[in-house]
Amino acid sequence: MRCSNSKVARYRMDPDEIVQAAMAAWRVHKFGTFVLQSGEDPGYPPHGLVRAIRGIKASTNAAVTLSVGEAPDRHYRLWREAGADRFLLKFETSDPDLFAMLKPTTTLAARMGRLSSLRDMGYQVGSGIILGLPGQDRVSVARDLILCGEENYEMVSIGPFVPHPDTPLGKPARDQGQARLSATALPPARTPDVRSTLNTIAVARLLAPMAHIPATTALGVVGRQDGGWRAQAAGYLTAMGAIRGDAEYSGDARYRALVSGANELMLDVTPWRYRNSYEIYPGKPGADGDELADSVNSAIREIRRLGMSVCSGPGDSPKAPWGAGRGIQKKDTQKGECSDDTRPSRVRFH
Numbered sequence: 001m002r003c004s005n006s007k008v009a010r011y012r013m014d015p016d017e018i019v020q021a022a023m024a025a026w027r028v029h030k031f032g033t034f035v036l037q038s039g040e041d042p043g044y045p046p047h048g049l050v051r052a053i054r055g056i057k058a059s060t061n062a063a064v065t066l067s068v069g070e071a072p073d074r075h076y077r078l079w080r081e082a083g084a085d086r087f088l089l090k091f092e093t094s095d096p097d098l099f100a101m102l103k104p105t106t107t108l109a110a111r112m113g114r115l116s117s118l119r120d121m122g123y124q125v126g127s128g129i130i131l132g133l134p135g136q137d138r139v140s141v142a143r144d145l146i147l148c149g150e151e152n153y154e155m156v157s158i159g160p161f162v163p164h165p166d167t168p169l170g171k172p173a174r175d176q177g178q179a180r181l182s183a184t185a186l187p188p189a190r191t192p193d194v195r196s197t198l199n200t201i202a203v204a205r206l207l208a209p210m211a212h213i214p215a216t217t218a219l220g221v222v223g224r225q226d227g228g229w230r231a232q233a234a235g236y237l238t239a240m241g242a243i244r245g246d247a248e249y250s251g252d253a254r255y256r257a258l259v260s261g262a263n264e265l266m267l268d269v270t271p272w273r274y275r276n277s278y279e280i281y282p283g284k285p286g287a288d289g290d291e292l293a294d295s296v297n298s299a300i301r302e303i304r305r306l307g308m309s310v311c312s313g314p315g316d317s318p319k320a321p322w323g324a325g326r327g328i329q330k331k332d333t334q335k336g337e338c339s340d341d342t343r344p345s346r347v348r349f350h
Helices: 015-028 046-059 073-082 096-102 108-120 138-151 173-178 194-207 217-225 227-239 253-257 289-305
Strands: 033-037 063-067 086-088 124-131 155-160 309-311 346-349
Touching: 015 033, 015 046, 015 289, 033 046, 033 086, 046 063, 046 073, 073 108, 086 155, 096 108, 108 124, 124 138, 124 194, 138 194, 155 194, 155 217, 194 217, 194 253, 217 253, 289 309, 289 346
Parallel strands: 033 063, 063 086, 086 124, 124 155, 309 346
Antiparallel strands: none
């Protein structure tokens, strides 16, 4: 989505298209949340997003999460008043110097101020980090996770960095000097392996016990590239009883994340005609139509093989004022809802 990437085909979905895509997915499975994500686009009218939010809210009982980057406060308020429930905006790194190198047009303090303003407006706030950024080290990651715990976010996202080859951080090291990121050259980017990502998710769960934590699509991509961990993961899951009977482990790292602290699974339902253009990183999975039904059914089978269940309902934060403030509630067997539950034994689709 980087604006300087001239090789990707840019597109804008009409608000009615967004609602239609959400309703098509809703007919396949009653998703708890629809996440509307885009790059920062000052050309997209804010009232267009209002139409999309209202259309989804009028036709489903799902929550609407926005992930559209930095915008004026008046737009954030407008979308909140239209019915948006949550906003996802990663601070990405708690290292102010690294943040400045990666985002020279703003500051870490400004980003943290945005997150504070979103909470004041009544949003359930999601934030988190990108794991594996160039220049990042273990001390930096530890500080990132501590900050997530201190800020007490409603959702904490730990996404492994998968560099796109047509962006400055995806270029070979010899080209880094040509990238206009800052006056200070960054080391080449390295995608973290599956094990380090899972360990980071596990620590995040300990530091933010009441937060929803997604098993990201980026982790699934990393898992396909990092084949060495699969045998170890299958043996571990079998030994702990997470793989039951004669079931075989699929090798999708996202399901390993569900026994490492994550409790949400995010499925991309972008319409097929836009799929190739929605390329945040190479290999991003997605589905719609009959393909989506197969994807959902496959995910449900994998989750049940792990001895887990799929929750319905919007999945609001367990913290007051949205939930009971207790962190864990007994599942309502009549409705199948467990919105106040952040235990990884209960998984929610987004």
